[in-house]
Amino acid sequence: MTTSKISSRLSRRSVLKGGVALGAAALAAPYYARNAFAASGKVRVLGVTTCALPNWDGFAKDTGLEMDFVAINSDPGLYVQEVVANEAGDDYDIFIFDGGIEDRLGASGHFQVLDPSAMELWGDVSADVKSSPLLQGVDGAQYGAPIVFNADSFGYWVGDVAAADEELSWGMVFENEKMLGKISLEDTWLTTLPNAALYLLGKGAKIGDPSNMTPEEAKMVADFLIERKKAGQFRAFWHSYEESVDMLGNKEVLIEECWEPVVKQLQRDGKDVVYANCKEGYSKWMIGAYLPSQAEGERLEKAYKAIDWFLGGDYGAQIAVNQGYATANPAASLKFATDAGWDADKIGAIEANMAKVERKMALPHYWQNSSPEHVEAIEAEWSRFKQA
Numbered sequence: 001m002t003t004s005k006i007s008s009r010l011s012r013r014s015v016l017k018g019g020v021a022l023g024a025a026a027l028a029a030p031y032y033a034r035n036a037f038a039a040s041g042k043v044r045v046l047g048v049t050t051c052a053l054p055n056w057d058g059f060a061k062d063t064g065l066e067m068d069f070v071a072i073n074s075d076p077g078l079y080v081q082e083v084v085a086n087e088a089g090d091d092y093d094i095f096i097f098d099g100g101i102e103d104r105l106g107a108s109g110h111f112q113v114l115d116p117s118a119m120e121l122w123g124d125v126s127a128d129v130k131s132s133p134l135l136q137g138v139d140g141a142q143y144g145a146p147i148v149f150n151a152d153s154f155g156y157w158v159g160d161v162a163a164a165d166e167e168l169s170w171g172m173v174f175e176n177e178k179m180l181g182k183i184s185l186e187d188t189w190l191t192t193l194p195n196a197a198l199y200l201l202g203k204g205a206k207i208g209d210p211s212n213m214t215p216e217e218a219k220m221v222a223d224f225l226i227e228r229k230k231a232g233q234f235r236a237f238w239h240s241y242e243e244s245v246d247m248l249g250n251k252e253v254l255i256e257e258c259w260e261p262v263v264k265q266l267q268r269d270g271k272d273v274v275y276a277n278c279k280e281g282y283s284k285w286m287i288g289a290y291l292p293s294q295a296e297g298e299r300l301e302k303a304y305k306a307i308d309w310f311l312g313g314d315y316g317a318q319i320a321v322n323q324g325y326a327t328a329n330p331a332a333s334l335k336f337a338t339d340a341g342w343d344a345d346k347i348g349a350i351e352a353n354m355a356k357v358e359r360k361m362a363l364p365h366y367w368q369n370s371s372p373e374h375v376e377a378i379e380a381e382w383s384r385f386k387q388a
Helices: 057-063 076-085 189-202 215-230 241-249 260-268 297-310 313-323 330-339 344-362 375-387
Strands: 002-005 042-048 066-072 094-098 144-152 154-157 183-186 234-238 255-257 273-275 282-292 365-367
Touching: 042 282, 042 297, 057 066, 057 297, 057 313, 076 094, 094 297, 144 297, 144 344, 154 260, 183 189, 183 241, 189 215, 189 255, 189 282, 189 375, 215 375, 234 241, 241 255, 241 260, 260 273, 260 313, 282 297, 297 313, 313 330, 313 344, 330 344
Parallel strands: 002 066, 042 066, 042 094, 183 234, 183 255, 282 365
Antiparallel strands: 094 282, 144 282, 154 255, 154 273
């Protein structure tokens, strides 16, 4: 079993413009060298970094297959480049990507429609989860199976910033005179622009949907961010999971817009950091498993077997404890951990995670949208902010 890592700072501007049509830069050679096609007993997955497990022994035991997980950053532009330009479906059996990408790669023929009857555990997944618009294409077809989902905010150092259980505003990140130069942002419009919009919405700004802004709304948000940038609010942008861990962990910044696994890892390392409870709401997202159109025969059978395992309790329990993510079947996760004799701390962590997710999902939020209607305008405003 293997888990390898690919990272990218590739701009989405050239690859998202005009649907799946790619510019010359994106049509260049593959971002990483292709491997020979997987051996008969191996499943090859190209997926988001934080969806990988540190150990795939349970997968091998339950399925009789070997996992080869190639991890990449969460980047819609990179997904499009790999699937369309580099024909990654020739080499990978499953893609585990941010939900919503099927709007771009589903009806276009790059993903195939899922067959629910090929997965034993599909019926155990909540109808609300598997029918999410982040898994179904614009044509209404079911392209994705739910792998993990969550509602994101920001991490901060207890004591230096606020108490561990305090309800905070997104203003701690975007408009905080006490923390000038002590804040880092994720280097992507996909989260940072909508999160800033959510904050401004809470202050009374007229924004319909933070994840699908009009050009005028995107300009307003970018103007605000440029003003805060010129005031010295932000120290840096992070581009990869490892960089975000290092930046917050070594106190280069005290507040960081980040993924929850960043905080989980730092807590395991003994750092006094927590993940914020936000009064305005959260950035809600889902990551799905997708089948490349090239998968057929034995490849397709292995892929369905692997996706079915992702929907079960072993994967869900490990992800809940290690990353703090919700999975498609939380009850199965708790049952697996209990039946396997996991210690009380881990079982308690799974129960606490289930309660946390329920609480966060009840608050205002928006669904992250990797394919907004006015993506070119949003990209242009993000570029203007970055260059200011």
